[in-house]
Structures are given as C-alpha cells and as structure tokens.
Amino acid sequence: xxxxxxxxxxxxxxxxxxxxxxxxxxxxxxxxxxxxxxxxxxxxxxxxxxxxxxxxxxxxxxxxxxxxxxxxxxxxxxxxxxxxxxxxxxxxxxxxxxxxxxxxxxxxxxxxx
Amino acid sequence: xxxxxxxxxxxxxxxxxxxxxxxxxxxxxxxxxxxxxxxxxxxxxxxxxxxxxxxxxxxxxxxxxxxxxxxxxxxxxxxxxxxxxxxxxxxxxxxxxxxxxxxxxxxxxxxxxx
Numbered sequence: 001x002x003x004x005x006x007x008x009x010x011x012x013x014x015x016x017x018x019x020x021x022x023x024x025x026x027x028x029x030x031x032x033x034x035x036x037x038x039x040x041x042x043x044x045x046x047x048x049x050x051x052x053x054x055x056x057x058x059x060x061x062x063x064x065x066x067x068x069x070x071x072x073x074x075x076x077x078x079x080x081x082x083x084x085x086x087x088x089x090x091x092x093x094x095x096x097x098x099x100x101x102x103x104x105x106x107x108x109x110x111x112x113x
Numbered sequence: 114x115x116x117x118x119x120x121x122x123x124x125x126x127x128x129x130x131x132x133x134x135x136x137x138x139x140x141x142x143x144x145x146x147x148x149x150x151x152x153x154x155x156x157x158x159x160x161x162x163x164x165x166x167x168x169x170x171x172x173x174x175x176x177x178x179x180x181x182x183x184x185x186x187x188x189x190x191x192x193x194x195x196x197x198x199x200x201x202x203x204x205x206x207x208x209x210x211x212x213x214x215x216x217x218x219x220x221x222x223x224x225x226x227x
Contacts, residue, residue, distance in 0.1 A: 033215060042119075042204065042219035050213055058214065088156060092215070102148070102206075102215055104158040 002027045006091050006105035013078075013085075013112050021076045021108045023091035030095060032074035033102070036060060037088040046089075049074055078110065085112045115140050117207050119218035126195055127226050134190045134221045136205030142166075147181065147188045148206040152220070158204070164188065195225045 004025045013019045023032065031050050035043040045058030049068040063082025068074055074093075078085045091105040116139040126132050138147065149161040162172060164181050172179045176193045192199055205218040 031213065035217070040222075043217040045214060045216065048214050056214075090156075090158065092158075094215075101160055101163055103160070104150075107156045109156075 004091060004093055004103050004105040006089075006108050009106060009108060011108055011110045013110065015112050016080045018080060019078050019085075019110065021078065021089055021091075021110070023074045023076065023105060025072050025074075025093045025103070027093060027095075027103060028071070029093035029103070030071070031093060032068070033092040033094075034058075034064075034066065034074070034076045035090045035092065037090060037107075043090060046076065085110060115142075115207055115209050115216050117205050117216055117218035119205055119221050121221045122219070123222045123224070125224040125226060128197055129194050131191060131193050132195050132223065134192075134203050134205075134223065136188045136190065136218060138186050138188065138205070138207045140186075140207060140209050142209040142211050144210040146208040148204075148208070148215070149179065149188075149190050150204045150206065150217075152202040152204065154201070161190075161203075192223075197225045197227055199223060200225045 007022045033048040034046040036046055037043050044060050046064050047055055047058055047066040049055035052068055052071050055066050055068050065077045089108045092102045094102045118137045145166045147164045150158040152158050169181050178191045180189045202220045202222045204220045206215050208215045
C-alpha cells in the first residue's frame, strides 16, 4: 500500500542533543512538507521541498534542518538550537500543484527532557 | 500574504445537532486550493475535501457539506446530524499556486456529547 511512513512514533531525547525524524513516502510525490503541532494549536510549516535537492524554509525553520537527497525521503533534524523542541511533528507529501491532496504520516511525538 | 483563519477554537454540541465550522482565507492568487482535514485523537490527519478556486459549487458527502464563497473568502464545513465519532480537531488549509506550500488554520476542536 502506498503512503507516508514516519518513524519513530514516540521519541525521547535529552536537552542539547540533535535528533533526526524520518519521513518516507512511496507515492512518487514530488513535494514534501514538515509541520509542527503544539498542544491545542494548529500546524506550522517548518520546511518544504518541491523537488529533489531543493527545499525552502517555512514559517518556523530556525533550529531545524532538512535534506532531500532522494525523492521518497525528507528527514528532519531538530538541532540543539531549537529552544522548545517538544512537539508533535507531521510529515506530508503532494504530487504537485495540479494534484494536491496532501497525504500525511502518523506523526512523531518528540519529547525533550 | 496567505492566511487561514478558523475563529472557532472549540465547539461542543449534543449528538444529532447540526454544526458548522467556519474558515476564512486570504490570498492574492487567483489560482489556489482549499482543504479540510480531520485530526482524530490518534493524531494522523485525514483528508476530507479539496476545492479549487475555480469551482464554487457546493459539495455534499453524506452528512458532510461544504460551502465555498469567493465573495466572502470563506469555505465553511457543516456536519448534519452530528455523531460522537465526529469529535476531532478539524483544520482548514490553503495552497496557493505561487507559493507552493500548504498553510493551515489553527483548527477547531469539535466535541459531540451523547
């Protein structure tokens, strides 16, 4: 079955450590996105990528980094520079503008202790 | 700049009541898409509907209906005869062609009481 896989579902890290969240899709989608969701709040865009080897900052990119070396993969690294990293992270993908239903992964809940 | 506003933070109704979730958007583009997603307690977003800017026809899918009005920049979502299983957070979202990124509203938490 086609879809988006985020791993792990729950992640605990010590303060000051970098951590990488995985996002893989087998939908052959061109565009991929990372969103952050805080309790009781909406989704804020961190980074997005329209094609391989290219990505753009979203609204809250500070303290995060991404790479897009393969079409199917868009990992997100939460660096020690992110002051408040505990949140729920969602990855999404779309074929492109003309076919734009966005598919979402199940999310990764990151807790920094 | 693009923006999506969901003014209703939380709504609570009794089962079988009808409920409307409001969504107001801002965009300078003439070509764009609007979406509604449902987020159950499990966290994963479930796609409900996509509407492009050139199609103002209202849509009905079972108990769900959507009213798209470009004149008021609104894309409201109505659930008829609500059920407890409808309890979730609902998000409205906008994709502009020029920006190529999907922007979400802050969401409306809907609680259906038995």
